[in-house]
Amino acid sequence: MDINKLKDKKTTEELLEFGIINIDKPSGPTSFDVSDFVRKKANLRKTSHFGTLDPNVTGVLPIALNRACKLTGFFLGENKEYVGIMRLHEEIDVKKLQEIINKKFMGKIMQKPPVKSRVKRVEREREIMSFEILEKDENGKDYLFRAEVQGGTYIRKLIDDLGKELGIGAHMLELRRVRAGIFDEKSIVNVYDYEKALDEYNNGNDKKLRSIIIPGEIISSLYPVVNVNTEFVKKLYTGSPLFIKNLDKKYNINGGRCCVFSGDKFIGVYSVINSKEVFAMPEFVLQPIK
Template structure:
């Protein structure tokens, strides 16, 4: 059994959990994925099985598309719903035009600061390890230039901003939500995230992890 498998990851599990599930069904240890999704996030995981794992390195760097929801008027220590939330009760609600202007400013390349709770390493330590130990203030958070090729409002009803974004590999969507909130002067954190595309691979062609079994896996394998 060799090839690529498009999985629709449910919320509440890690990308590694999804890989482990595929390993059990495919009865092989040679399984990997082309891009992590946080546990609260859902959507497309491209998983390689046996010879398919050799193609994953080339897929990791592909552009990705997401649909996401940011909660304006509040911040999170992790920039997502997993952290401690602080509501800014006295902020001025931006109107649709102001939100659109803020999004427009990100439709290009910009220098993005990694979230304090992330797997980025500084001095050999992962940032989330330092943050959990109360030592995040001891290091400078790494920055990376990312490219946002599409960023459009799907719906805006205060305090929720639902948007679609296409971006370069390595972009943190929760950091983008945080930065949009800072641009608007109200703060923001990511509440929902769903990946819909990795390069040419589309979520519409993915199978839900709950539907994957020894009978269905063969018909969903993409030859490599």
């Protein structure tokens, strides 16, 4: 699915109705504050963000617009990547520190959410794909790191647990999210440029605003795409299962999810079951605007 070609066919109003803006969250406001700023500035009905960042954390914060808010749950579990600075309470050799990280804090780990977390504080399994020490500061206690983790992993808690494992204590000084699933710093826009783009849009120039909105159909980057014959689309809008006979061809997809299109029209996200007659069941259907 060529998202750029699909985007070119949409009006700016259609993009605002079913789109995503990848905001560069500044330090200070909460993720909700930033999401709400996006909503109010564009006079949208609602917005939602894909994964909460603490107030003092910066970086990638994808924000769904209007009907794209229904996609939030599909993006939340995607891997996240961070760059940050942690302070160890005593100096330690970088090589030794990396060895301990590789031994104790890589792969699947058990993690309990921080005390201030809004979720229930029970241990959960999380996966650490990479946790690399990049360099040590001249003071000997501050360490620059990069980490790729499963969605829902608390970096601040990861560093705190590392300090306990070392027996010397550690805490996070700075943190920036550089990737959240398919969203990274290449498509990021700061709140000032977003505000400027909207001001220009309200004055008749939508070029900048169009350039920063990602169509909601980007969800098709996560799952395989299947195409349904046009004559069956109306039935899908009523919540009907996607029958094998309604597909334009045979698809070899076993389980998981798929994105359903009819040509370049996005229908929704479906759960593949591959029974004798039913190919998939709807999880989210994008109803046509009446």
